[in-house]
Amino acid sequence: MNDRHPRTRRSPDKSNGQQTPGPVEHARIAAAVREILLAVGEDPDREGLRETPQRVARMYEEMFAGLRKDPAVILRKTFTEKYDEMVLVKDIGFESMCEHHLLPFFGRAHVAYLPNGKIVGLSKLARAVEVLSRRPQVQERMTEELADLIMKELDARGVAVILEASHTCMSIRGIRKPGAICATSAMRGAFQSNLSSRSELMALIHNNR
Numbered sequence: 001m002n003d004r005h006p007r008t009r010r011s012p013d014k015s016n017g018q019q020t021p022g023p024v025e026h027a028r029i030a031a032a033v034r035e036i037l038l039a040v041g042e043d044p045d046r047e048g049l050r051e052t053p054q055r056v057a058r059m060y061e062e063m064f065a066g067l068r069k070d071p072a073v074i075l076r077k078t079f080t081e082k083y084d085e086m087v088l089v090k091d092i093g094f095e096s097m098c099e100h101h102l103l104p105f106f107g108r109a110h111v112a113y114l115p116n117g118k119i120v121g122l123s124k125l126a127r128a129v130e131v132l133s134r135r136p137q138v139q140e141r142m143t144e145e146l147a148d149l150i151m152k153e154l155d156a157r158g159v160a161v162i163l164e165a166s167h168t169c170m171s172i173r174g175i176r177k178p179g180a181i182c183a184t185s186a187m188r189g190a191f192q193s194n195l196s197s198r199s200e201l202m203a204l205i206h207n208n209r
């Protein structure tokens with residue numbers, strides 16, 4: 001990296017001492033998109049493409065909004081509750097960008113946990129999925145990050161995360177296999193050690209399909 005291409009500006013994040021990225025630099029994305037158009041042999045000044053670099057910049061800001069949010073904060077507001085059976089939110093739709101090709105992958109997340117005296121609002125689990133998906137991602141890592149995050153923030157007895165997704169980098173390029181679904185799972189605590197918890201989970205997920 002030389003001075004003409006400084007890394008993203010980062011500002012200190014007071015909550016956890018880590019650095020969070022500064023605001024999205026639209027002009028920089030737009031200039032890069034214009035370069036790509038020139039490099040593939042297009043005319044970025046023709047009518048149809050004139051607004052494209054700015055449009056793509058706004059799209060990337062939206063697709064990568066999760067880089068500027070801490071999913072742990074979302075799960076921090078918990079309620080004390082005696083309920084200690086499984087909580088499952090299934091079919092949480094998500095859209096993400098594969099970090100290898102910057103192409104979308106999208107599908108459904110199923111998130112379950114076994115409470116340990118603390119529960120969290122159901123919509124918060126969906127919000128956590130959204131924050132982690134709105135980043136350059138790989139499905140395997142997103143699955144594990146979600147499981148570890150919920151385990152830690154809820155101090156749960158067990159967490160299970162299953163992601164099912166279609167990857168456009170598999171369907172429109174490379175091996176071109178449209179319709180293929182990639183499934184990943186991460187089991188923590190009782191879901192890892194206890195076969196009956198896992199069976200109950202699978203029955204609930206596949207129920208009423």
Ligand SMILES: [Zn+2]
Nearest residue numbers: 098100101169
């Ligand atoms: Zn990819």
